[in-house]
Amino acid sequence: MNIYRTPYTISDLRPHDFRNFRGLLRHDFVILFDYATRFPEFSSFTSHERNMFYRLILAVDFVLSSSFYSYKIGQAHRQMILTNGEFLCMDPLPMTGNEPNARQYFESEEDFSKYQSLMPLNIAIWEESIVPFARLNPTFEEFCLLKALTVWHVTYYKFTESGREKCRRQRNIIIDCLSKICHNQGANGENRIGELLMSMNYIMQSTQRLTKHYIMLTFFDVLNCDAMLHEMLTFKY
């Protein structure tokens, strides 16, 4: 069993290849669908609610899982660990592609365009979410509960009234559980819960940024995305 509670060890990691990066792939969708179906009351959602719930899990997972992996196995070398096991060195921060004369570092216009599309987003998520999340020193249990809570919270307003009722119920259960864990860990448990819940500010902000960015990327067909990703991002409420 991986001592870091991550799917990758340090030796599994490989450098990020932006040229061949295509976003989420088919197996990612399958894994995350399995994750979604394990949520309590998922089977009682309407079809629309299940759709929304699953889509937002994809976005939340990208940000939060990357944050957790980076904290666990990327922190020592200031690396951002993506959910596909690739890493990006973030010290010093990589160029965004918008610098003067940045084009000269790329072999082709296509490479340059793709780099410019992807790297600013990665840097933004790193600065906005990954660095502050690592500062929290979250445990695996806190990470799991926080991710579930974020999913429930970010989908809340997309639900029907009955869906919101289920969401409120599940949120309260998770908050209660988180509270017990934090208070069991020592004094100032309320501060710990507060910090974890306040971290949802930047996590949801990054999630929103990611979603919008990928909508643009798929619209302009910058990435050679999996068809499923296109479908995810073109869903209408």
Place this chain on the structure above:
Amino acid sequence: MKREAISAIQFERDPVGSPTSGASMNGTPFKKDRASPGYEIGGNTNMGVNGSTGQENMRNATSSSSSVIDALMEMEARVNQEMCNRYRRSQIFNMNGNGEANGAQVDPVLQQAAESTGSSAFAPPNRPCTTEDLNEISRTTLLLMVEWAKTINPFMELSMDDKIILLKNYAPQHLILMPAFRSPDTTRVCLFNNTYMTRDNNTDLNGFAAFKTSNITPRVLDEIVWPMRQLQMREQEFVCLKALAFLHPEAKGLSNESQILIRDARNRVLKALYAFILDQMPDEAPTRYGNILLLAPALKALTQLLIENMTLTKFFGLAEVDSLLSEFILDDINDHSTAPVSLQQHLSSPTTLPTSGVSPLTSGVGSVGSVSSGLTPTGMLSQTLAAPSAIHPLQKQADSLLNGNFILEAKPPMLE
């Protein structure tokens, strides 16, 4: 039920890493190294071996938390008083275009309403909001926000850049939070200037305000007002939420030293909020505490929408964007070549809201000092805003607070 919830939330990429394994799930504490400089454990609430020492610590912690909330409440009351003085009088005396009171046309209904609502922050809203109303109230709200911020420790200890970062990060949230809390229901957002915005109240507004409000007002009502009403949020909880939204250590560009100071201050507010809820509703304290804090991410998401709307409004020239709003919300934080001059000038001047002798957000038990008795809120605010350097060069004279539109004569001190 709760254990089932945890076990169902399986870590998807690691089938071996079941959350049901490990001692932590059955309540046994496990050690975790938290050497991060930003995270503190322990503090001044550790229970001692001696029960009396522990009880004393608990009393000290409760007292400290109570003083934090008391001070925040006091600051809030002062801000509300300023708003009341400004807008209640504007309803009593029917102002003409130059802002001169027309005593012959005092509206008795409004006067009675204003007098009868002496304990509320503002008179009941009586007309839909116009574009001018929105601009004006936003400007006033932001100016008072600066004064309020000056009283929050450790704000005044920060560098000018860090102060501006904090204010700019918080300003859009403030514009949403303040009217949201005062709104009685989810049919309309009530503003301090006795106007309101409904979900569909965009037909009479011009491009700017329509753009600004059309997709925000319904979401504010659903995502902020409704949860507040459902929770029956108290004023004490609201002022803590405001302070927590303001004290954002992860704001982009903050120096490391400021982050530590702000994080410490935020932790004190968190502790105070929890202590208050625990005292009021011990059975549902954890969930209530969590549900109040969950308003923060929703608020942040709405501020993004507000910023986008205003950016597009300015970009497409749909309407004039108020200069102060533009400084707070639209200007690039990292672009110091266009540093908000008037904002810096406001920050450089001393606070116009009376401050306590000891800031409750400093460590340890602090007592709330007496209010300076020689100054009145309105007089002090006027002095700050009356400084020539405080007026933005683009501000119209007619809109200026300097020309005495809504400035009252000096009143006796509030506390004697």
